[in-house]
Amino acid sequence: MKQGYPSEQLEVEVTGLSEKGLGLAQYRFPDTEMGKGRKLKLQIPKALPGDKLLVTVPNARGRRRATRTYDRIIEPAPSRIGGYELNGPQIGGAPLEYMNYADQLAYKRALTQGFLADQGFDPSLVGEVWGMDDPYHYRNKLELSFSINGDLGFFVQGDQYQIVDWQKNILAPEIFMILKEEVQAWQKAWNLAGYEKQSKQGLLRQLLLRQGHQSGEVMVAIFAQEEAAKLDPGVIEDLIQRMQAYPEIKSLMWIKNTAIADRMGADQVEVLAGRDYICDELAGFNYRLYFDTFFQPNPVQAQRMIDLACDWADLDQDSLVIDLFCGVGTFSLPLAKRAKALVGIEIVEQSIESAKRNARDNGIENAHFIARDARHGLAEIEAEWGQADLLLLDPPRNGAGGKIMRRIGRLGLEKIIYVSCNPKTLAQDLAWLRDFGYEISKFQLVDQFPHTQHVEAVVLIEKKS
Secondary structure (H helix, E strand, C coil): CCCCCCCEEEEEECCEECCCCCEEEEEECCCECCECCCEEEEEECCCCCCCEEEEEECCHHHCCEEECCCCEEEECCCCECCCCCCCCCCECCCCCCCECHHHHHHHHHHHHHHHHHHCCCCHHHCCCCECCCCCCCCCCEEEEEECCCCCEEEEECCCCCCEEECCCCCCCCHHHHHHHHHHHHHHHHCCCCECECCCCECCEEEEEEEECCCCCCEEEEEEECCCHHHCCHHHHHHHHHHHHCCCCEEEEEEEECCCCCCCCCCCEEEEEEECCCEEEEECCEEEEECCCCCCCCCHHHHHHHHHHHHHHHCCCCCCEEEEECCCCCCCHHHHHHHCCEEEEEECCHHHHHHHHHHHHHCCCCCEEEEECCHHHHHHHHHHHHCCCCEEEECCCCCCCCHHHHHHHHHHCCCEEEEEECCHHHHHHHHHHHHHHCEEEEEEEEECCCCCCCCCEEEEEEEECC
């Protein structure tokens, strides 16, 4: 950004929240002889509607938009429960952490109603959000990044290079913070360098922590630029001994990752202690969770979504079911238990193999899984079965898209259940089904991600009578 004007500290009032949970404010500079003062639109992390804030903006009069952390709260919003002073750069993992939980749920409901209204649906379809009795420490998986200066935490919001040390825990189990600090102590004891993204130098890249909600089993995986064999044997022995002090740990792994991107790639996986997976239970079924297994991040709320989907499905022993974007079978197994047969479709072959193994481990013999893209998979099942009785889809955050939704519409099923982690793309996808004679029968939001801007939705869509 070209610096043409000095920094200014502005007094603003937050009037709303963006789709990403950032506070929205607007400042209008005073009129001058040259004309009306310019308007500056601000996005402010951790700010809430009703907050009156002081915000310092570099080059304030030379820009029209800026994202800045507030300096001080002049007058807090009625919904604020903390964050009266912020220290240093902010991470984006819990943008609503200082908002009263009831107000979080109201914000998510209103946001979803707006998305539906934008697509011509009745916003009153969206009722009260199913929240959590205890909306803290619910996440069963956490991914942290090592920095070159010894921090172990998350990237600063809007900065792909700066990492802030993880010190405040409201989302993850307490054991995760304990293990994070243990790993940091081990790193410091052996003077092991964290990875520096710009120079691509340093050994340690990421730390993955995962816990089974029902089993309590914990996985610890360290991602590094080199394999463990290239280190002093004492380094790995010390790590193993430190982790053995925690009986919850059933999987300790060292994973070589030389990918340029920040993703947790795996060139080579070495099990240092225990297994290469942990076990957990969801909806009465047992699952193996590997380091790269996609599994519902909030098992308490996932259980409610599965129960709701099974209730709305209303299956019997003659029902044929398609589970599109089936993953490892989280919805597939409970539905298959109630049906004659189920086919799960997923493009990720590793997920399909996991789904098959999960079905075998749970004695589910009427569930079949195929690794196909959505459209080809649907065509294949239609050719074999004719018309199914139910299709459930649980696509990724960017939705299924028009081509897939039109393909689903042409199947002519009486009943569809759509599970979504993004109400905006959900509304866009649902709009495609109107031309095929479908309407929304039931719509339920489930807060699977407290203190974030995200919310899950389960929707029943049926053919008009």
